[in-house]
Amino acid sequence: MSKLSALGGEAAGAAVESRPFPWQDRPAGCDEVVWRHSENPIIPRSPFPGVQGIYNSAVVPFGEGYIGVFRTEKRTRFPLLHVGRSPNGLEWEIDPEPIEFANFESAPNHYAYDPRVVEIEGTYYISWCGGHNGPTISMASTQDFQTFERLENAFLPFNRNGVLFPRKINGKYFLLSRPSDNGHTPFGDIYVSQSPDMTHWGVHRWVMGRGGDEVGQWWQRTKIGAGPIPIETPDGWLMIYHGVIDTCNGFVYSMGAALLDLDEPWRVLHRTDQHLLTPEAEYEVSGHVPNVVFPCAALVDEPTGRLAIYYGAADTCSCVCYAKLDELIEFTKNHSAVF
Template sequence: MVTIEKLGILLSPTEFNFENSGVFNAGIYQEGSILHILYRAVEHGNFSTIGYAKTEGPLSITERNEQPLILREFDYEKHGVEDPRIVKIEDTYYITYTAYDGVNAMGALATSKDLVHFEKHGIITPHVNYQEYEDYVNCCGGKKLNPKYHQYYNLFAQIGLVDDENRLLRDKDIVLFPRKVNGKFVLLHRIWPGIQIVQFENWSELTEAFWEDYLKNLIHHIVIDPKDYFEVDYIGAGGPPIETEYGWLLIYHGVQETTTGKIYHAKAALLQLDKPEIELARLPYPLFSPSKPWEIEGVVNNVVFPTGHALFGTDLYIYYGVADRHVAVAKCDINELLTELRKQS
């Protein structure tokens, strides 16, 4: 087992209207000893924007904006810009987030040179309804997929929504690798219930034709599917993968279905450095689970939801949303975690 130290809550809601209901699921970008924190800020009525805070070291908040950093601007995000992740590749910050229009939750992209001015690039994930999705995945190997890949389609078919042109494929937990691999951008995303990978040279490649071909071959793009008891319901990527000598360390969440409801756990896996589509190992148990009062009870109970991290020496600080209410921090030794993962390979 990996030794985990939970360090408590780092950020909580304030009296400001834009974040008076929840502050959680923060993307982290580390610049030396400084952390830039882009967090989901929720106001009453479940409308989300992205807030900003900065630390010196892993835990000391030195700055926090009193207004959102990134606003809701377009119809595709009119209900929320949610759960940001952030990397910097060359001279550009890439912020991936879930755009929520009140019905659909899809992956979107914004970029910045300075974390002050942002350019939005719209939806970057497949723009298809569930009938189209089902037709594509059944074309080429759909019957070999985990049956849960068909579960939303089956549900919507039962209630007559499968042909609804306005109800689109849900695609969340959009996470970029922190550098190009073999000259390509590499992106993880979650078409329920697993984690899939996309590799491309230019963002302009992500066309309707690209995604049609991708979905027809979806089974070949799955990196990690639910496997053990603690992630049997579904999984999703956390922060950007961490490059180590043994592979890409991925912290992700796994959801366990119980008789009293879902429990979100933090999990860990290792992907191959030069072929990140290959899983080398994963922990067969949670890295950590809800155990503190603020993790067990909140807007959504029993949730630890990792979305960012920072390294100070060998101390790996994991920043995670708790119960859709706060941002909390846990710490472990990265070498101990890697040793434990390598035992599983």
């Protein structure tokens, strides 16, 4: 089995063997490279009283199970982050109170949504879209998911989809993002930035752009954004991302994948020329925001090459789908259009 850098590490000190991996085999008769969990959504829209949406959230291995940072919305529809815990990655208990940051005074305009989580050298870093004079990439760190230290925002407004790489590259931290605007951005490409200290970010490089008529890629013609933490493979960094098309009935969010160079992650080696998963199930096409498949986290079982991808559905509930890592890499290489 190839060397992998999956999400999360062993900072909690538990043996990997004691942690069950969330998984269902490919259904009989299915020839898709990615398939849905049969009991989706794994977290319904109201996991505890007063909540009407929980979606676009992050999951990592922790201890003998899994821990997550979840986007929730109560009846104010104001997004906040909550910690969740699971023994198997499928059954979740969500903390009813949102995360509080020990060194940060909250304010009414400090919203938080669409988090990602990664372990780097024993510390867990959380990135999300935070509201500080407009949306940008906010960050925090934790060792135990009980106390959280706010870090400086990575960028000026406006920016979204901040996704850290799971290790330093040539001694630097790397962060994917999508510069945007203050609204529901009708445009957007993926960029990568680097930092020596997780505070000062620069060397901003374009990674890849949206599709369109000239490349025949309508499913991602409006905007794209990085999803889960990139997965390190011998073929490059596997970056699962979302692509958006603007239709006469609104935006449609689908899932794609790309392979980035291991040492120069702004170089795209391969990129799927078709979506891997698009809104088709009832819980994806119907909800607060219809027609959304929004991947935010991925887990890899290294011995078996199994891949579990967590995604938000219709901006309402939390779901999971599956793939075999080697199959997904081969599909990406064999069905590729780099532009």
